[in-house]
Amino acid sequence: MDKVRHIWIDFGKALSIILVVYRHCPPNEFNLISSMPLFFFMSGLLFSFEKYNSFWDFFKHRSRQLLVPYFSFFTIFYLFWLFVGRSVSSPEEQALPLYMPMLEYLYGRPESVCLPLWFISCLFSMQILFFLFKKINRNLTAIILLLLPFLNCFIDLSNAPWMLDNVCEYFPFYGICLFKKEIFNLLENRKKYLICFILLIISILMLFLSLNISDGFLKTIVILIQRLSLILPFVLLMKIITDKFGLHRAIKYLAVNSVIILAFHTYFIKIFDIFATQIMGIEANFYEGNFLLKIGLTITIMIFIFVPIYIINRYLPFTLGKGKIFNKKTDR
Numbered sequence: 318m319d320k321v322r323h324i325w326i327d328f329g330k331a332l333s334i335i336l337v338v339y340r341h342c343p344p345n346e347f348n349l350i351s352s353m354p355l356f357f358f359m360s361g362l363l364f365s366f367e368k369y370n371s372f373w374d375f376f377k378h379r380s381r382q383l384l385v386p387y388f389s390f391f392t393i394f395y396l397f398w399l400f401v402g403r404s405v406s407s408p409e410e411q412a413l414p415l416y417m418p419m420l421e422y423l424y425g426r427p428e429s430v431c432l433p434l435w436f437i438s439c440l441f442s443m444q445i446l447f448f449l450f451k452k453i454n455r456n457l458t459a460i461i462l463l464l465l466p467f468l469n470c471f472i473d474l475s476n477a478p479w480m481l482d483n484v485c486e487y488f489p490f491y492g493i494c495l496f497k498k499e500i501f502n503l504l505e506n507r508k509k510y511l512i513c514f515i516l517l518i519i520s521i522l523m524l525f526l527s528l529n530i531s532d533g534f535l536k537t538i539v540i541l542i543q544r545l546s547l548i549l550p551f552v553l554l555m556k557i558i559t560d561k562f563g564l565h566r567a568i569k570y571l572a573v574n575s576v577i578i579l580a581f582h583t584y585f586i587k588i589f590d591i592f593a594t595q596i597m598g599i600e601a602n603f604y605e606g607n608f609l610l611k612i613g614l615t616i617t618i619m620i621f622i623f624v625p626i627y628i629i630n631r632y633l634p635f636t637l638g639k640g641k642i643f644n645k646k647t648d649r
Contacts, residue, residue, distance in 0.1 A: 325552075325559040330359045330572035332555065338582045339615040343590070343604040350524065353436075354490040354544040355551055356575075360440060361491035366451045375448050381638035383441040383576075389636035390580040391422045391431050398430035425479030433583050437576065439480035443491055446484065455495050462492040466541055470534045489541065493548060503549070504556050513550040520546035571619070574626045576637070581625050585618045 336352035369375040395418055403411060410429065418430045425438040450458045465485040468474065474482035493500070503509055523543030530536040571578065593599045604610060634640035 324564045325555040326359065326362055327564055327569050327572040328559045329355075329362075329552065329555040330575055331568045333359045334571060334575040334578050335615065335619060337579065338586075338618055339611065341583055342586055342611050342614045342618065344607060344611060350547070351544065354487060355548070356436075357440070357443075357487045358490040358493055358548055358551075361447075361494040362497055364444070364447070364491075364494045366448070369448075372448060376445065379441060379444050381643060383437050383444075385638035386576050386580070386636060387422075387434055387437045387441070389633075390434060390437075391418075391427065393636075394431040394434075394580075394584075395419070395422075402430065426476070431580075433579050433581075435480055435483070436579050439483045439487070442479040442481065443484045443488060447488075447491065459492060459495055462489045463541070465489070466537055467534065470537055490544065490548070500549070500552060504553065509553060513553045516546040517550045520544075520550070570623075570626070574630070577626050577629055578619075578622055581622055582618055585621055586614070589614065589617065 333352060333356040337356055340352045369378065398406075398418065399415070403413075413429055418427070421427050421429060422431070422434075425442070427434045427438070450461075453461075465488045468485045469482055474485065503512070506512070520543050523539050523546065527536055527539045527543060530539060593603070629636055635642050
């Protein structure tokens, strides 16, 4: 059973990162469903309190796994921005002080030159806080996590350090790992298809309902229900696909290297956009309403992104917290 679980988990991680890339590809009008809750859910699914003897052991492991790539990729993107990107960017970005990206990085809210790294700082904050729930009752922890998204309705966390606003928003999805045994058991239930069908209908209804709600508190409730209702149908779909087709090496490769994809994909999108508009002479509104183009661009990005994945794993493993300079290998 463990082997089967790892297969569909890898497929789920790969699909969730593909959905993230798809969401960021133009045009934006086909982005009704947020892909980040699925990605945080998949990130938390393999979490286990039993793996670590102390908070310090956990902190060191997560620092190597997340902060090392965070620092490494920031350095790469900052140097690129300093010598190349800044000269061809907007006047506002050219007027940005050279030290500002570094302050954003230390504050845990990268925006100017390395925006995709927000996920790494957010996930690190989330995992460190989650470990502090180790000695709290599971059901009480679940209630606390479900209430966290509503903090954004009463407190302005939009400029809080280390993405605490997004930590509150997405924490319930990471915290589903508390009930992973129940999820695995439900996948074997004879009524799983009916249950998932009902949840999918609820998710669709909540999605369209959220489009007509302006009240922040009520909208948070509806969106939370919509996103949570989508989790189990997503899991069942992953299980069905992997049971039928198995797991391709390329899919597993994507799953293991999701952090690299997160860090680089928006830059690839920007490069293709510059190539299309400034070299090919295609007008910017060419993307509008073109659903097939969005899918095609997503596939193209996923193919080309194998290049930095290969280079980093082959020649720069230290940027991922791996290699000879580290005593232990970083696990998934």
